[in-house]
Amino acid sequence: MVNxxxxxxxxxxxxxxxxxxxxxxxxxxxxxxxxxxxxxxQDKLNADEFRRFRLQNGAYGSRLNSEFSMIRIKVPGGDxxxxxxEKIANxxxxxxxxxxxxxxxxxxQLHWVQLEDVSEVVRGLAEGGLTSREAxxxxxxxxxxxxxxxxxxxEPFDVTVHAKAIAKFFLRNPMCQNLPRKFKFNFACxxxxxxxxxxxxxxxPAIRDGIRxxxxxxxxxxxxxxxxxxxxxxxxxxxxxxxxxxxxxxxYDRLGNRENLARNRMRYLVNEMGWEKFQALLLKExxxxxxxxxxxxxxxxxxxxxxxxxxxSNSTISSKRKLPLINSDNAQTPYNRWLNTNVVAQKQPGYxxxxxxxGAGDITSNQLRVLAECVREFSLEQKARTTPQQNFFxxxxxSDSIPKVFAKLSSIGLGNPGANTIASAVGCSGTTSCNLAIxxxxxxxxxxxxxxxxxNFDMDPDFRTSTIKISGCPNSCGQHEVATIGFYGGxxxxxxxxxxxxxxxxxGSTGETGELGKTIMRVPxxxxxxxxxxxxxxxxxxxxxxxxxxxxxxxxxxGHGNGKVQTIDDLKKTLVPITELPSFAESPDSxxxxxxxxxxxxxxxxxxxxx
Amino acid sequence: MRCLSDLxxxxxxxxxxxxxxLKKNIIKKEKKMMSPxxxxxxxxxxxxxxxxxxxxVRVVDVRKKDEYLKGHIPTxxxxxxxxxxxxxxxxxxxxxxxxxxxxxxTPVVVYDDTFGALxxxxxxxxxxIGHTNVSLLEVTYSGWKNMGLEIEKKSNKFPKxxxxxxxxYSIYADAEYVENARNDKNKVIIDxxxxxxxxxxxxxxxxxxxxxxxxxxxxxxxxxxxxxxFMENRGIDSNSEIITYCGSVGTLSGLVFFALKTAGxxxxxxxxxxxxxxxxxxxxxxxxxxxxxxxxxxx
Numbered sequence: 001m002v003n004x005x006x007x008x009x010x011x012x013x014x015x016x017x018x019x020x021x022x023x024x025x026x027x028x029x030x031x032x033x034x035x036x037x038x039x040x041x042q043d044k045l046n047a048d049e050f051r052r053f054r055l056q057n058g059a060y061g062s063r064l065n066s067e068f069s070m071i072r073i074k075v076p077g078g079d080x081x082x083x084x085x086e087k088i089a090n091x092x093x094x095x096x097x098x099x100x101x102x103x104x105x106x107x108x109q110l111h112w113v114q115l116e117d118v119s120e121v122v123r124g125l126a127e128g129g130l131t132s133r134e135a136x137x138x139x140x141x142x143x144x145x146x147x148x149x150x151x152x153x154x155e156p157f158d159v160t161v162h163a164k165a166i167a168k169f170f171l172r173n174p175m176c177q178n179l180p181r182k183f184k185f186n187f188a189c190x191x192x193x194x195x196x197x198x199x200x201x202x203x204x205p206a207i208r209d210g211i212r213x214x215x216x217x218x219x220x221x222x223x224x225x226x227x228x229x230x231x232x233x234x235x236x237x238x239x240x241x242x243x244x245x246x247x248x249x250x251x252y253d254r255l256g257n258r259e260n261l262a263r264n265r266m267r268y269l270v271n272e273m274g275w276e277k278f279q280a281l282l283l284k285e286x287x288x289x290x291x292x293x294x295x296x297x298x299x300x301x302x303x304x305x306x307x308x309x310x311x312x313s314n315s316t317i318s319s320k321r322k323l324p325l326i327n328s329d330n331a332q333t334p335y336n337r338w339l340n341t342n343v344v345a346q347k348q349p350g351y352x353x354x355x356x357x358x359g360a361g362d363i364t365s366n367q368l369r370v371l372a373e374c375v376r377e378f379s380l381e382q383k384a385r386t387t388p389q390q391n392f393f394x395x396x397x398x399s400d401s402i403p404k405v406f407a408k409l410s411s412i413g414l415g416n417p418g419a420n421t422i423a424s425a426v427g428c429s430g431t432t433s434c435n436l437a438i439x440x441x442x443x444x445x446x447x448x449x450x451x452x453x454x455x456n457f458d459m460d461p462d463f464r465t466s467t468i469k470i471s472g473c474p475n476s477c478g479q480h481e482v483a484t485i486g487f488y489g490g491x492x493x494x495x496x497x498x499x500x501x502x503x504x505x506x507x508g509s510t511g512e513t514g515e516l517g518k519t520i521m522r523v524p525x526x527x528x529x530x531x532x533x534x535x536x537x538x539x540x541x542x543x544x545x546x547x548x549x550x551x552x553x554x555x556x557x558x559g560h561g562n563g564k565v566q567t568i569d570d571l572k573k574t575l576v577p578i579t580e581l582p583s584f585a586e587s588p589d590s591x592x593x594x595x596x597x598x599x600x601x602x603x604x605x606x607x608x609x610x611x
Numbered sequence: 612m613r614c615l616s617d618l619x620x621x622x623x624x625x626x627x628x629x630x631x632x633l634k635k636n637i638i639k640k641e642k643k644m645m646s647p648x649x650x651x652x653x654x655x656x657x658x659x660x661x662x663x664x665x666x667x668v669r670v671v672d673v674r675k676k677d678e679y680l681k682g683h684i685p686t687x688x689x690x691x692x693x694x695x696x697x698x699x700x701x702x703x704x705x706x707x708x709x710x711x712x713x714x715x716x717t718p719v720v721v722y723d724d725t726f727g728a729l730x731x732x733x734x735x736x737x738x739x740i741g742h743t744n745v746s747l748l749e750v751t752y753s754g755w756k757n758m759g760l761e762i763e764k765k766s767n768k769f770p771k772x773x774x775x776x777x778x779x780y781s782i783y784a785d786a787e788y789v790e791n792a793r794n795d796k797n798k799v800i801i802d803x804x805x806x807x808x809x810x811x812x813x814x815x816x817x818x819x820x821x822x823x824x825x826x827x828x829x830x831x832x833x834x835x836x837x838x839x840x841f842m843e844n845r846g847i848d849s850n851s852e853i854i855t856y857c858g859s860v861g862t863l864s865g866l867v868f869f870a871l872k873t874a875g876x877x878x879x880x881x882x883x884x885x886x887x888x889x890x891x892x893x894x895x896x897x898x899x900x901x902x903x904x905x906x907x908x909x910x
Contacts, residue, residue, distance in 0.1 A: 595906045
């Protein structure tokens, strides 16, 4: 019995995830990069041209120091093998800072790499089947995919293969090497798990009349101005996935704004043109694409996709189910605490997924190696996933292995509880490496995590669905607009002193019905934790029955509170005193940012996303 | 250099006049047949085992004394790095070498259990006082042990020797030398510390080649072709003069010294007192405070 389940899963795993063609790297790109660096250093290549080339190959300039780069390693679909983790561990130790960083877009980033060493990292990545190609620049960025794809109780089918087929088809594809700006795909597994409304193309799998397909949302995205994506049509069959994607890219490539750097994402085009007009143009474009698409092109994609026509009939799921968390008994051992928040049951009976909660996505090389061992030893699919919450997720673990997994993880500091709770705060890299950052969002996320774990917030079921997400500037890499409580960094003057100040947002959400958060108020960096604690205190005094923090915040955000705090303004009255700082002379530390000894100065340089 | 001139002498003794190719062949042959052996900068495991069997090498263990007593490579003598550093004047180094029974022509192989950094510092010191025939074992003690190779516990002692002294200043730099080199285009100063330490503060105009960059998974140094490529990428010419330094006593930079030598760069110097002395002398340094990079570390 057990054997047959194992072999079933293994065979499907082999088919879908261990494809020998799954190699994203190209070793020759290493030498090419090295040569370009030499030309640039010899002034034979101008800075703008070189920047464009560098970004196309995944090397982003480091904060206020052009000698160094951040290398963004694409993890298509978030799917990564233990060998690749070990490769990244070695590369980080050799050329970077000995830690790697999981981004909110499921990439893994190596920071502060000497520009002249980037080619060696590219070489090492290619050896491990990985690439940083088109991870930055004006092209198709890492294709995201829900980390539950394949194990989610509510999914009609596993979209991992589609996400990877799209990634493979467009990688190095001449049609998307010079778009007006970056372009992002996001695949959900179900209507709940995904960031489909804040992507250029967001896809939710669906089955209609026995045919697999998607609900496709277009023109969403977060940034200085954010938009929620529009539904293209009720149902797009799988057979039109490629043509729809190609037409969208073609239309954007043709009509997108190439002049104004601040308004050249596709969402602005959609917004300026109006959705109906864009939609009509797109559907027309698709007719042309379908009529003219060459057979080799179509075959290439279908070959990558390798559509499994005998999709198992696991597809019709009548009622919506939550991925059940394992509830441990009340004994509060570290193991039980972890079990409570970090282990979820898969749709495959007897198998579990385990979260590895990191601090703002950071993991040391040694930890990565232990994680790789863990995957090899305990995961039937022999892979892990990166998550948009900056964590890792290991799936296909049998229940009797879970204690061993915990022992192994906690032996190296990877056994933190609190995944998917308010304690697991998201923070972009902020001033630790980004040119655009104004504040140290990265450290703030870590501070919140350790403080909230210390306060046992992970153990409170009321906080389970709530999220805190922090960006170091308004550009939303920390996805602050889709958090229960979001923050983005800025600078402000208080009396005569500059201070790092965050703008707080409420009631953002992800999924197919995702909404953008509303701006609430400004909070000095050193008061963010106190303000969140005060919000929690108010919530605890006000909540009705089992109402979660997230639900309560959504309720008061629309002015529907039913206690003493009915509206945002009511809550603000309580919060404002906390945001007031003593004078600089009394408390200079209140005016400094996290991780900085010196007084705060807002320093930024040109953002390279737009280059 | 010394090595080469020794060999030239041998050649002359044999009265051979020939073209370069022939010379090379002869040198190779002599390496094999004659005693003592002339060691490469890095000594592989097989070579060391052979030399140990033939009793033609002095193996130096630079770990702490108690670790040595628990087990060591056969025939090795103990020289904890701290003993050498407590007084690393040439007179003291000579005394130490004489006590270990190292004569002018004794081939020496040094090992540690700290990825080669401690061994490098000792090997460099021997070179500094004029003992060129010294080599780093390609693996650490753990590496040796993990391969299941022979170890022993008895302490080894050899008759005292009388080593000559011929200081090689061409591999040495002091603070003043480094300060003058800072603005010399033909000299490259290399900081061997990890990236985050380098970003925090470093000697102006120095470049960062962290010690983590030059080692491989199973050996203390990468193969020479890789090291060469790394240096080429960095635009470091094999004819450049290079000065390496690290945090305090020249261990990490000692390892990088040997890596650069292996990569075919002949003119490499070590600044053994390194950044600790540089700072204490109040010399200028570059600090990079525009980013909070330490917060990226998951340590």
